[in-house]
Amino acid sequence: MHIDRLTVVVAACNxxxxxxxxxxxxxxxxxGIEHLDGRVLYVDDGSTDAxxxxxxxxxxxxxxxxxxxLSRNFGKEAALTAGLDLxxxxxxxxxxxxxxxxxxxxxxxxxxxxxxxxxxxxxxxxRAGEGLAKRxxxxxxxxxxxxxxxxxxxxxxxxxxxxxxxxxxxxxQLRERHRFMKGLFGWVGFRRVAIPYERDARLAGGSKFNFWxxxxxxxxxxxxxxxAPLRIATYIGLATAVLAFVYGVWIIVKAFVWGDPVAGWPTxxxxxxxxGGTQLIALGLIGEYLGRIYDESKRRPLYxxxxxxxxxxxxx
Numbered sequence: 001m002h003i004d005r006l007t008v009v010v011a012a013c014n015x016x017x018x019x020x021x022x023x024x025x026x027x028x029x030x031x032g033i034e035h036l037d038g039r040v041l042y043v044d045d046g047s048t049d050a051x052x053x054x055x056x057x058x059x060x061x062x063x064x065x066x067x068x069x070l071s072r073n074f075g076k077e078a079a080l081t082a083g084l085d086l087x088x089x090x091x092x093x094x095x096x097x098x099x100x101x102x103x104x105x106x107x108x109x110x111x112x113x114x115x116x117x118x119x120x121x122x123x124x125x126x127r128a129g130e131g132l133a134k135r136x137x138x139x140x141x142x143x144x145x146x147x148x149x150x151x152x153x154x155x156x157x158x159x160x161x162x163x164x165x166x167x168x169x170x171x172x173q174l175r176e177r178h179r180f181m182k183g184l185f186g187w188v189g190f191r192r193v194a195i196p197y198e199r200d201a202r203l204a205g206g207s208k209f210n211f212w213x214x215x216x217x218x219x220x221x222x223x224x225x226x227x228a229p230l231r232i233a234t235y236i237g238l239a240t241a242v243l244a245f246v247y248g249v250w251i252i253v254k255a256f257v258w259g260d261p262v263a264g265w266p267t268x269x270x271x272x273x274x275x276g277g278t279q280l281i282a283l284g285l286i287g288e289y290l291g292r293i294y295d296e297s298k299r300r301p302l303y304x305x306x307x308x309x310x311x312x313x314x315x316x
Contacts, residue, residue: 005090006110006162007039011079012097016050022099023058023065029106030064036110037090039311041066043083046073056309063312071304077179078303080159084168086308093162100199101160108195109162118190121161124199157182157194166190175302178292236278 008026012019023040030038042055042065052069059065068082084092091113095101101122112120159181163171170188 003035003037004110004114005037005039006093006106006113007041007087007090008093008095008103008106009041009043009080009083009087010095010097011043011045011076011083012047012051012055013045013073013076013079014047014049014051015097016047016054018098019051019054019058022095022097022103023062025099025103026095026106027062029103033107033110039064039066041068041083041086043079044069045076045079046070059309059311066311067307067309068305069307071306074303077181080181081171081179082303082305084163085172087168089165091162091164092168094159096159101158102197105195105197112193112195113162113164116191117193118164118167119161119185119188119192121157121185121192121194123157123194123196125196160197161185164190177296177298177300177302179302236282 010019010022019042026038026040030036040062042058044052044055044067052067055065055067059067066086068086070079070082074082080094084094093106093109095103105122109120109122163185167185167188167190170190171184174184174187
């Protein structure tokens with residue numbers, strides 16, 4: 001009788017309150033699936049609270065739990081990469097530590113995986129516990145990046161997904177430092193299917209993503225998977241140059257025909273400020289891409305491991 005191995009990968013940073021509530025729900029989901037060898041891998045991404053102690057207690061009472069502790073906070077994308085790198089058998093299901101993505105849907109993901117799909121992803125139909133501004137900006141972000149990027153990135157879809165072993169093997173070949181995981185999942189491709197679901201509110205605590213972090217996350221995603229901003233800057237520059245040329249011709253014709261007794265200080269300043277602002281925007285966009293080239297050229301490790309505790313079920 002064939003037994004499927006599935007590892008649930010949970011990246012956590014300062015989630016000591018949520019994890020004891022989340023783990024029993026994962027275990028209950030495993031118990032409802034036949035012929036499944038379910039495991040859980042928790043990645044502590046440099047937590048400063050009691051997260052590691054909570055995880056150690058969970059592992060002490062469940063032989064299916066593995067623990068990975070990074071040397072510092074490398075960010076969620078790097079923590080997920082660290083966890084997925086360790087899954088060398090079976091599939092991996094990514095789950096947020098805050099409990100917003102319900103583990104009770106794991107049987108549905110496994111069913112699609114067993115049908116032969118390599119990327120089974122959850123698409124949010126509702127986002128409970130989030131304000132209007134956050135929902136609106138998230139909605140706009142997915143539509144914008146969907147238009148700008150040639151890589152297929154499903155709208156309203158986060159990291160909640162089940163990846164087959166060949167998807168994981170493909171992801172391990174992608175080692176860029178600026179990691180927009182949702183884009184990387186789409187770039188890998190293979191057979192994909194969506195599962196719509198309603199996202200819950202957090203189990204405990206508050207979100208780690210404020211507006212500033214979400215803004216930087218959006219910039220990261222757009223610049224990692226699209227050069228459209230550079231092309232837009234080029235078009236703006238061309239349009240500005242055409243307008244400036246036309247305006248210059250108009251000034252010359254006006255001076256010859258009617259004369260120009262007025263100094264024109266307001267007009268000159270308006271033109272200078274407009275052109276200067278356009279140039280600074282273009283330079284900023286170029287700087288974003290140059291900064292990414294600089295970071296990639298250093299070829300530093302994506303993360304460093306402080307401690308790894310394999311599951312007792314693996315003989316550790």
